Amino acid sequence: MGLNEDLGRRxxxxxxxxxxxxxxxxxxxxxxxxxxxxxxxGLRNPTLETLYALTTALGCPLSAVLSDPAPESGSGAELPGVSGSAVTALLLERHEDAAAVTDVFRVTIRAGATQESAAHVPGTGESLMVLAGTAVVGPPHDARAVGPGASAHWPADVPHIYRAPDGDVQGILFVRYPSALRDGEDSGP
Known part of the structure; x- marks a missing residue:
C-alpha cells in the first residue's frame, strides 16, 4: 500500500x-x-497544513494519520515526509503514555519561507531543537530566534509560525498532545 493510500485509510x-x-x-x-x-x-498528496486541520478537527495527534515512524536509513537517501508552505516533517517517533501523546519529527524549514500554523487542540505544546541554521518560531506576537544547539518551547494551541530567515533550518520538533486525545475526545466545531 502506498503512502497516500495508507494515510487515506487511516x-x-x-x-x-x-x-x-x-x-x-x-x-x-x-x-x-x-x-x-x-x-x-489516496488520490491526493496532503499538505502539512491540511493534515493538521483534519487531525485537529478529529481531536487526534498528527501521527494518527501518518505511517509508522520512519525506519533507520543507513543509505543516506532522503526519506519521505509531509510538507507545508515552509516545513517538511518526517515522523521519527510516537510516544504514548497516561499523560500525553508526543510526536517527534525531523523537520526542515525552507530558507526565506514562513509557515503559519493554526491552533492545535487545547493543551498542545511544541518544542524545537535546532540542529543547523536559525529558526524563528512560536506565536507571532512572541516568536523567538533559535540557533544551532538551542531550543524553544511554545503553546501550540494558539496560532504559531515557523520561519527560516537566513537559510534552511534542520531540527527536531516535539509536539505534545494532552492525554484526552487518546480517547478520540471531540474537539468541537
Missing part, C-alpha cells in the same frame, strides 16, 4: 470511528469535501 477510519460524515469533517476542519474525499481515496 483518515477514513478515524472519521468513521467518530461517526462523522465527509461533510461534517469538512465543515469542522474547513477542508473542502472534494479534497477530503480525494485524500481518503
Amino acid at each position: 483518515l477514513r477510519a478515524l472519521r468513521q470511528e467518530q461517526d462523522l460524515s465527509l461533510s461534517e469533517l469538512s465543515r469542522r476542519s474547513r477542508v473542502g469535501k472534494g479534497t477530503l474525499s480525494e485524500l481518503e481515496s
Whole structure:
C-alpha cells in the first residue's frame, strides 16, 4: 500500500470511528469535501497544513494519520515526509503514555519561507531543537530566534509560525498532545 493510500485509510477510519460524515469533517476542519474525499481515496498528496486541520478537527495527534515512524536509513537517501508552505516533517517517533501523546519529527524549514500554523487542540505544546541554521518560531506576537544547539518551547494551541530567515533550518520538533486525545475526545466545531 502506498503512502497516500495508507494515510487515506487511516483518515477514513478515524472519521468513521467518530461517526462523522465527509461533510461534517469538512465543515469542522474547513477542508473542502472534494479534497477530503480525494485524500481518503489516496488520490491526493496532503499538505502539512491540511493534515493538521483534519487531525485537529478529529481531536487526534498528527501521527494518527501518518505511517509508522520512519525506519533507520543507513543509505543516506532522503526519506519521505509531509510538507507545508515552509516545513517538511518526517515522523521519527510516537510516544504514548497516561499523560500525553508526543510526536517527534525531523523537520526542515525552507530558507526565506514562513509557515503559519493554526491552533492545535487545547493543551498542545511544541518544542524545537535546532540542529543547523536559525529558526524563528512560536506565536507571532512572541516568536523567538533559535540557533544551532538551542531550543524553544511554545503553546501550540494558539496560532504559531515557523520561519527560516537566513537559510534552511534542520531540527527536531516535539509536539505534545494532552492525554484526552487518546480517547478520540471531540474537539468541537
